[in-house]
Amino acid sequence: MAIRTAFVTGSSQGIGAATARALAADGYRVIVHYGGNRDKAEAVVAEIRGGGGGAELVSGDLSDPQTPARLAAEVAARCPDGLQALVMNAAVMPPSDIGVCSEETFDRIFTVNLRAPFFLLQALSPTLAEGASVVFVSSLTARRVTGGVAAYATMKGGIETLVRRAAHEFGPRWIRVNAVAPGTTATGPIAAWAETPQGFEITTRDQALKRVAQPEDIAGPIAFLCSDAARWITGTVIPVDGGALL
Amino acid sequence: MKRLEGRIALVTGSSRGIGAAIARKLASEGARVVIHARSQRDRADAVAEVIRAAGGSADVVMGDLATGETALEVVRAAHAIHGALDVLVLNAGGGKGGLAADMPLETVDAVLALNLRATILAASEFARLTASEAGRIVFISSGMATHPAPGVSIGAAAKAGAEAFMRSLAQELGPRGITCNSVAPGCTRTEMIAGQSWPDQVVPWTALRRLGEPEDIAEVVGFLASDEGRWITGQTIAANGGLVTTAANILARAQ
Numbered sequence: 001m002a003i004r005t006a007f008v009t010g011s012s013q014g015i016g017a018a019t020a021r022a023l024a025a026d027g028y029r030v031i032v033h034y035g036g037n038r039d040k041a042e043a044v045v046a047e048i049r050g051g052g053g054g055a056e057l058v059s060g061d062l063s064d065p066q067t068p069a070r071l072a073a074e075v076a077a078r079c080p081d082g083l084q085a086l087v088m089n090a091a092v093m094p095p096s097d098i099g100v101c102s103e104e105t106f107d108r109i110f111t112v113n114l115r116a117p118f119f120l121l122q123a124l125s126p127t128l129a130e131g132a133s134v135v136f137v138s139s140l141t142a143r144r145v146t147g148g149v150a151a152y153a154t155m156k157g158g159i160e161t162l163v164r165r166a167a168h169e170f171g172p173r174w175i176r177v178n179a180v181a182p183g184t185t186a187t188g189p190i191a192a193w194a195e196t197p198q199g200f201e202i203t204t205r206d207q208a209l210k211r212v213a214q215p216e217d218i219a220g221p222i223a224f225l226c227s228d229a230a231r232w233i234t235g236t237v238i239p240v241d242g243g244a245l246l
Numbered sequence: 247m248k249r250l251e252g253r254i255a256l257v258t259g260s261s262r263g264i265g266a267a268i269a270r271k272l273a274s275e276g277a278r279v280v281i282h283a284r285s286q287r288d289r290a291d292a293v294a295e296v297i298r299a300a301g302g303s304a305d306v307v308m309g310d311l312a313t314g315e316t317a318l319e320v321v322r323a324a325h326a327i328h329g330a331l332d333v334l335v336l337n338a339g340g341g342k343g344g345l346a347a348d349m350p351l352e353t354v355d356a357v358l359a360l361n362l363r364a365t366i367l368a369a370s371e372f373a374r375l376t377a378s379e380a381g382r383i384v385f386i387s388s389g390m391a392t393h394p395a396p397g398v399s400i401g402a403a404a405k406a407g408a409e410a411f412m413r414s415l416a417q418e419l420g421p422r423g424i425t426c427n428s429v430a431p432g433c434t435r436t437e438m439i440a441g442q443s444w445p446d447q448v449v450p451w452t453a454l455r456r457l458g459e460p461e462d463i464a465e466v467v468g469f470l471a472s473d474e475g476r477w478i479t480g481q482t483i484a485a486n487g488g489l490v491t492t493a494a495n496i497l498a499r500a501q
Contacts, residue, residue, distance in 0.1 A: 018324055034493050167488045171453025176488075208420025208479050220474035234464030234488040243416045243425075243479035 002081050003054070006226065007031040009062070009120070010090025012041035014187030015137060015222075018215035019087055020044055020055070028085060029054035031062040031075055035061050035090065062090055062116040065110050072123030082129030085226040088117040088139045088159075096151035106151050113155040114162075121166060128175050133226045136163055136179040137218075138237055143181070144246035146206070156181075160237050167235030176234035178225050183241035185213040208243025217242075248276030249472045253380065254331050256280040256324035257312060258368065259338025261289035263436035264386060265327040266462030268335055269293055271468045273302035277333065280324040281306045282489045284338070284484070311338055325375045333376040333471045336365050337386040339405075340438075343494070354400055357496035361404035366411055373419055375446035381424030382471045385412050386463070387415050389486055395494035409482050416480030425479035429466050432486025433493035444500050450498060453488025462487075 005028060011020040012034035030048060032055055033050065034041035041057055048055035056078060060071040079213070091113045094105055117136060128134070141149055142156035145220045159179060166177040184203050186194050193199040194212040204210045221240045224230055260269040261283035270293070273279045279297060281304055283290035294304035307323045309316040325331040341357040356442060369383050390398050391405035409428045414428040433439070433448040435457045445457055466485045469475050 029317055063261070097296050168453045168490070171488050172455055174454060176454070208417045209423065209425075210260070210421050213477055217477035220476070221469075221478060224469045224474055229465040232454070232458055232485045233466065233483065236484050238478065239481050240477050243420050244475050245417060 003029050004084040005029045005031065005079050006085035006087065007033065007075050007083055007090055007124075008087040009033045009117075010035065011044060012037035012230075015182065015185060015215045015218045016087070016089040017044045018219035019089060020220045021048065022216070022219040023085060024048040024051065024053035024055060026223055026227065027193075029056070029216050031056050031058055031078060033058050033060065033071070033090065035059070041218050054143050063092075064114045065111060065115065068116050068119040069123050073118055075124060076127040079127055082132070083124060083127045084132050086121070086124060086128065086132065087137070087222060087226070088120065088135070089238075090116070091137065093149060093152050095148050097148040098150050100148070101151045109151050109155055110168065113152065118162060128170070128173075130174045132175045133230070134166065134170070134175065134177040135225045136223050138179040138181040139153045140181055140183040140239065140241050140244055140246070144244060146246055159238075163237060164235045171234060175185070176225075176230070176236070178233060179237040180218060181239045181241065182218045183207060183212065183244050185218060187213060187215055200237060204219045206245045207241060208245065211242070213242055220222070251276035253277040253333055253471070254280070255335065255471065256282060256307075256321065256334040257337055258267040258329060259284070261286050261293055263438065264431065264434060264460045264463050265335075265337040266293045267351045267425050267464040268337060268467045269304070270297060270335065271461070271464035271472060273297040273304060273470070274300065275468055276500070277471070278303035278328060280304070280327060282320055282324070282338070283308060284310045311364035311368065312356060314450065315367070316334040317364040318371045321371040321375065330378065331372060331376050332380055333382045333384070334369065335384045335386065335467055336368055338364070339386065341401060343398045343401060343470035345397060347413050349400060358399045358404050361401060361409045365408040369411070369415060373424070376424070377421055380473070380476075381419065381422065383412065383415070383424065383426045384467050384470050384476075385409065385428040387428040387430040387482060389430055389484065389489060389492035390494055391430060391482070392484075393495065395492050396486075396498050397493040420479060425442050425470070425475065427470050427478060427480070428482040429463060429470070430482050430484045430486065431463045432458055432489035434463060434485070436458060436460055444497050445493070447500055448489065448493050451490055452486070456487065458471045458485070458487060
């Protein structure tokens with residue numbers, strides 16, 4: 001059986017790293033990408049290889065407008081049998097409400113969170129194999145008013161529209177395009193904060209399942225969307241947020 | 247170990263079509279399933295027999311969910327078989343269509359009774375009975391809950407109402423770890439459309455350029471029932487291959 005390859009942007013930590021591990025467990029050779037966290041990304045690659053899986057490392061600062069084309073070429077060169085799963089996870093989330101968001105901040109969020117995935121998808125389109133699955137990581141904030149992240153949420157709204165358009169553009173090639181939309185998830189500095197009494201209260205206040213989401217809670221549905229079991233799901237956004245009350 | 251090993255699942259309306267595919271799928275994942283049919287005992291028995299022949303566990307309960315307290319009784323009967331129930335798939339549905347202005351009162355009542363009232367009653371009884379730590383309710387909705395179409399307004403209202411019920415029920419049952427979701431198929435190749443030519447017109451409106459198969463829908467239910475689906479609740483997942491409208495609309499255009 002041919003090797004299936006998955007490319008996960010921003011997979012040195014958090015949801016991206018959990019997704020890389022989940023896809024490796026499903027038998028994919030995973031191309032791990034990082035922007036600045038080389039040590040953590042190497043640890044993810046080493047962990048996957050240690051478990052008997054295949055993993056490779058690519059880097060690229062997605063806030064540089066030149067990066068998507070260069071990164072796509074590098075990924076394509078590593079996929080002689082095409083790319084079977086593409087997970088667009090990399091993102092930045094600075095405070096960005098209208099009252100505080102500078103032009104520089106807006107442009108950085110736009111470049112990393114919307115422009116980069118758009119042109120990565122375009123540049124990797126010839127590499128995507130028949131039957132491939134593309135999964136974007138959106139956000140609860142695309143549809144619900146929470147957090148001081150107006151510009152970030154606006155880009156995520158753009159991602160959700162892109163999902164619907166791309167699904168129809170790529171559907172005839174039997175390539176599926178979907179998104180998952182997490183709420184607050186225990187990644188990076190959020191993980192420790194969510195364990196404090198105040199952090200736990202705030203995190204669980206507005207959702208049904210009353211616990212703090214772990215990166216693996218999001219990675220499972222992403223791996224499902226990449227699998228054949230999701231062969232009839234395309235053009236959708238699946239909120240994976242423990243039942244947001246908003 | 248299979249991922250639904252140890253779980254017990256009731257699938258309403260599972261003597262054929264999507265419901266039968268869901269029952270077979272959950273059984274193949276290791277769940278002990280309870281098949282349900284309104285009146286065709288022989289067809290329900292046949293689905294159970296297929297599951298048992300493959301090494302699975304299946305029982306059958308009967309009852310017209312639209313009548314009286316039957317929706318409660320069916321859930322109780324399913325729970326009583328093994329003394330537990332983890333997964334409830336509310337698949338039974340359907341009924342006559344037609345323009346709202348032409349709809350006899352009896353038809354309105356019948357469509358709402360099966361598609362909305364029975365869903366509320368069965369899910370509520372499941373909530374009262376289950377002690378599962380991985381409880382799952384999955385309502386099989388329809389694209390017509392989201393997309394407007396003439397001739398299916400009562401059914402659309404019932405499906406949309408049931409989806410709204412599931413969203414709020416998710417908040418009530420969340421603290422117990424029970425998830426409540428809907429799956430909305432598009433045009434699916436079941437016996438209901440067999441031999442008809444209009445479904446061919448749905449294909450160009452579908453991103454993946456084919457019709458759905460019952461097994462396509464069953465896979466999504468299998469995922470929601472599994473541990474991997476644990477963080478999804480209160481949602482509707484469209485499983486329609488990227489169908490941009492609903493089959494009822496395409497059918498109306500074709501006439």
